[in-house]
Amino acid sequence: MIRYALALLLLPAGAFAQSLPPDLVQARLLPGWQTEGGSRMAAFQIRLADGWKTYWRSPGDAGIPPTFNWKGSTNVRAVHFHWPVPEVFETAGMQTIGYHRELVLPIEVVPADPSRPVHLRARVDMGVCRDVCVPTEVALTADLEGPGAPDAAIRTALAHQPERSRAKATCTVQPTGDGLRVTARLNVPVQGPEETVVMEPVDPSIWAAPATVQRQGGTLTATSDLVASSGQPFGLDRSGLRLTVLGAGRAVEVTGCPAP
Known part of the structure; x- marks a missing residue:
């Protein structure tokens, strides 16, 4: 009741x-x-x-x-x-x-x-x-x-949750003037004619800009700038970085993005 x-x-x-x-x-x-x-x-x-x-x-x-x-x-x-x-x-x-x-x-x-x-x-x-x-x-x-x-x-x-995938994902990380630029490469199926990739760091105080996305065959590449709300330098927990690929009414989610 x-x-x-x-x-x-x-x-x-x-x-x-x-x-x-x-x-x-x-x-x-x-x-x-x-x-x-x-x-x-x-x-x-x-x-x-x-x-x-x-x-x-x-x-x-x-x-x-x-x-x-x-x-x-x-x-x-x-x-x-x-x-x-x-x-x-x-x-x-x-x-x-x-x-x-x-x-x-x-x-x-x-x-x-x-x-x-x-x-x-x-x-x-x-x-x-x-x-x-x-x-x-x-x-x-x-x-x-x-x-x-x-x-x-x-x-x-x-x-209707995103499908949790064990697909391979790798990330390169470069410092920027106020944070980090993360480029992720994921081997995931096409989710629709237009795909959006969302990066979510473990630390919720780290903001991720909307990612630029390109696809070549089975490989999806997404780049996003990450900035801490404090404005201070920060470390990125690669093992907990969550990557969600949104498409036409469907999505796939990958957690963890080691170096290539």
Whole structure:
């Protein structure tokens, strides 16, 4: 069973706030089911007004990625996200990555004690955009207990994750004036007529610019500049560097990029 409460706060004020659609953001927790391993496979569902979008964990040039604060939750040892394949948007010469109309984000909750109910208290900060971007805060609480039941929306989102590949990837790294330039070469199948490569360092404070991408047969080459938010020099953990190739409704993900 699940019991949840929802509170929604839109931060803009005045006439602009009054012009927003009343159903701009609707959010809830899908209770899901208890897995054979004892974790809970739930999901965060957000529905947006027509024409609006929200963002992936790596949002691109101008997006606002969602952040989750679980303070106040009980019997929670760990939380793992299973992001479905996002879309790539081009707006005013900028590339952003996210979802339009709806996002079902599976959340695997690992309880400290699988025999006891899980109480979730989540504050989600995110951005939703159309012609303008609106910073949005969603507050949710839920009690997850019992075996639960299969949920088609969660299963669909889980099935639509990027394919995890053991394909060969190598990276060359060169220093730049304010960071590092990483050139990755991946032997992965074609994901569509237009491919986008996203580089995600282990350290979230390191920003990666949209990559330039070229393909020759089975080899995809992507180059991105990495800069630390501190402006200071940094080391790159090659073993944890995540490379995601996004295509036409599909994607492949490679983790680790050693030197050639």
